Amino acid sequence: MVVERTFLAIKPDGVQRGLIGEILGRFERKGFKLVALKQLIPSKELAEKHYGVHKERPFFGGLVDFITSGPVVAMVWEGDGVIASARNMIGATKPLEALPGTIRGDLAINIGRNVIHGSDGEETAKFEISLWFTLDELNDWNPSDQIWRVEQ
Ligand code: IDP
Ligand code: MG
Numbered sequence: 757m758v759v760e761r762t763f764l765a766i767k768p769d770g771v772q773r774g775l776i777g778e779i780l781g782r783f784e785r786k787g788f789k790l791v792a793l794k795q796l797i798p799s800k801e802l803a804e805k806h807y808g809v810h811k812e813r814p815f816f817g818g819l820v821d822f823i824t825s826g827p828v829v830a831m832v833w834e835g836d837g838v839i840a841s842a843r844n845m846i847g848a849t850k851p852l853e854a855l856p857g858t859i860r861g862d863l864a865i866n867i868g869r870n871v872i873h874g875s876d877g878e879e880t881a882k883f884e885i886s887l888w889f890t891l892d893e894l895n896d897w898n899p900s901d902q903i904w905r906v907e908q
Contacts, residue, residue, distance in 0.1 A: 762839045762875045763884035766829040770871040787905045792832035792894050798824050830888045839881050842874045
């Protein structure tokens with residue numbers, strides 16, 4: 757069993773719309789473990805690195821302006837299969853195509869304001885966690901109900 761970690765971030769629209777509790781609650785109830793959490797207004801440099809893979813796309817400038825426009829809630833979540841599972845819980849990039857029951861399917865309508873970011877694979881998760889957090893911000897801990905979360 758390989759325990760994974762993923763990077764998730766509630767984007768400025770999710771923070772401004774008061775959706776932090778709703779979103780955190782979904783990952784908590786699922787059974788994943790929160791190992792890092794902070795609110796910050798990302799610098800342009802951080803935003804450009806984070807979305808570097810999209811730098812040739814026409815929406816890149818607007819995306820960087822948006823993500824640096826206000827507070828973001830940055831998180832690291834841990835658990836079996838958390839990278840793919842979080843992507844499933846987030847839903848499709850285009851909120852109108854995201855299934856009901858997913859975060860974007862339930863809470864968003866606009867591709868440029870789709871509430872949350874989630875790492876899309878193992879390498880991306882590693883890169884994004886180290887971009888947004890220092891090692892000492894990642895907490896190793898065991899929830900008292902851990903026995904109910906993992907395969908026996
Ligand atoms: P993802 O967030 O589902 O991984 P990506 O394709 O990696 O989607 O795109 C990153 C972010 O860039 C999206 O979440 C969305 O906010 C924004 N984005 C992607 N495609 C478009 C577009 O065509 N117009 C405007 N914004 C876009
Ligand atoms: Mg992506």
